Amino acid sequence: MDELETITLLDENGEEAVFEVLGVVNVEDTDYAILIPISEEEEAEAEAYIFRVDTDENGEEVLSEVEDDGEFEMVKDAWETLCVDEFELDDEDDFVDFDE
Numbered sequence: 335m336d337e338l339e340t341i342t343l344l345d346e347n348g349e350e351a352v353f354e355v356l357g358v359v360n361v362e363d364t365d366y367a368i369l370i371p372i373s374e375e376e377e378a379e380a381e382a383y384i385f386r387v388d389t390d391e392n393g394e395e396v397l398s399e400v401e402d403d404g405e406f407e408m409v410k411d412a413w414e415t416l417c418v419d420e421f422e423l424d425d426e427d428d429f430v431d432f433d434e
Contacts, residue, residue: 340372343397356382359413366409367397384409 339355353369360366365387384406385397400406 338372341367341369341397353383357413357416358387359409359416361409361412366400366413368413382413384413 340352341355342350342352345351352372354372356368356370358365358367367385367387369383369385370381371383384400386400386405388396388398390396400409
């Protein structure tokens with residue numbers, strides 16, 4: 335089984351929250367991290383969060399909240415397209431026909 339890539343972030347109250355990194359998508363030459371919270375109580379439908387990957391004055395990567403609705407929708411659409419493309423089958427030969 336693959337090991338999950340996780341990241342710990344601090345919320346506005348200084349509380350630590352652990353997230354699973356679902357992936358990174360590049361939109362218009364900017365990287366965005368797609369994260370879901372990991373909690374002790376597993377939820378069937380966890381909400382994903384989108385953070386822009388920026389660089390601070392020291393050259394370190396930092397995650398910034400995406401506050402612009404247009405930017406958010408653009409990244410969300412790109413992520414959904416990437417996920418659909420990843421799971422699409424190339425052709426009908428990928429299906430197993432048990433009746434043969």
